[in-house]
Amino acid sequence: MATKIEIEIGATDLSQRLDQFLSANDAVQAESLSRTRIQALIEGGAVTIDGAVVRQAKLKIRGGQLVVIDLPEAAPALPQGEAIPLNIVYEDESIVVLDKAAGLVVHPGAGNESGTLVNALIAHCGETLSGIGGVKRPGIVHRLDKDTSGLLVVAKTDAAHHRLSRLFADHGRSLSLTREYLALVWGAPDRQSGSVDAPLGRHAIQREKMAVVPIARGREAITHWRVLETFGSDRTGKPIASLIACALETGRTHQIRVHMAHIGHPLLGDKTYGAGFKTKAGQLPESARDVLTALNRQALHAHTLGFDHPVTGEPLLFESDPPEDFAQLAAALRRAGAPG
Structure with a gap:
């Protein structure tokens, strides 16, 4: 149940910051609210002074004002x-x-x-x-x-x-595990198959991104790829895009996306790792550009998953066709030019 805390500011509390005043107040301390939590409540609009919402933790208070905190109900500790x-x-x-x-x-x-x-x-x-x-x-x-x-x-x-x-954790090296993804990437590798063996770690500046880094700063990451189909041609006569299958030997965050960008073939629709290839879309027919825009995500699909059942040991193998948005983009690329 939500809690309402009402505090009348006395004459001796003048010139204090709002967050400092609340942190020292007995009624607030009884709710075990840290100063950081108090500041978050203020910024979130849960605190009023004389009926007006205030969002500035540094606001200087005055004697006689009425401060009200609407403390929201605690979120459950477990997912619901x-x-x-x-x-x-x-x-x-x-x-x-x-x-x-x-x-x-x-x-x-x-x-x-x-x-x-x-x-x-x-x-x-x-x-x-x-x-x-x-x-x-x-x-x-x-x-x-x-x-x-x-x-x-x-x-x-x-x-x-x-x-x-x-x-x-074994990644299929000594135990039974198969994981293969389908990806639509810009351009096409100059070979039909290959591997990327490049350690991954946090980007040095953009911490929400992963990057290829020296092994001392990252973790081993290996992706095996093979070209399934190529589409159209760019101004240099090379394929404008291709459909590839990627098999994981390790399972790092954003592994396929980073590895394919690392070898010059980022995934279509990948705003994080393919931002430098936006001009490529201009070489597509308008209909294909529209489908790519509608995708609004990286063109990556976990197509195959195989493993031995953890209890019975029975070999299990599952395959999933790409969803409609992925399939529509592949079809639009085929229409953009004859496959290579």
Whole structure:
């Protein structure tokens, strides 16, 4: 239940900053509010003086004023179940394999406390899921970026979670694991297949981005790729885009996106790692440009997922066709010119 704190400023409290005054007030201290929390409440519009909302923590107070804090109800410590549709392709008592839609965040985080895959899974699987793998990531053993679509496996029991976690940590080197993605990239590599072996770490300046870095600053990252199809030609006669399959030997954050950009072929629609290729879109017919604009995400889809069942040992292999927006972009690129 929300709490309202009312404080009348006395004559001896003059010339103090609002946040300092509230931090020292007994009624506020009784709610165990830190000064940082108080400042956030002020900036969020939860504090009024004489009925007017104030958003400046440094505001000087005056005697006789009435300060009211509308303290919101505490958010639950655990993610809550939400009725979010899931495209489930396989399920038993131990695991769920689903085809994640683009735009769905996998687990709660800053700015995404609800509306995530975890919220949907808690509603689907029940409260038993909440104790598996941690409070914020129950059942999650691997993830896809918010705007990447495709196949994902989730554990429903502790035993399944432990074995799947071990499997994904091994990356298919000694245990059975297959992960292949489809990507539409600018241009085309000059070979039909190859590998990118380049360590990844946080970008030195733009901390929300990943980058290829020296091994001392990063983690090993290996991506194997092969060209499936090329589309059209640019002003130099080279393919304007291509469809590639990427198999992961490691599973780092944004790995495919960074690695393909590193070799000069960023993903179509990738605003983070392909910003330097915006002019390429100008070489597409208008109809293809419109489809690319409508995609509004990186053209990446988790197409194949294979592993041995964590309990029965049965080999499982799943394939997912790209969603409509991805398929429409590939079709538009084909129309833009004959495949190479």
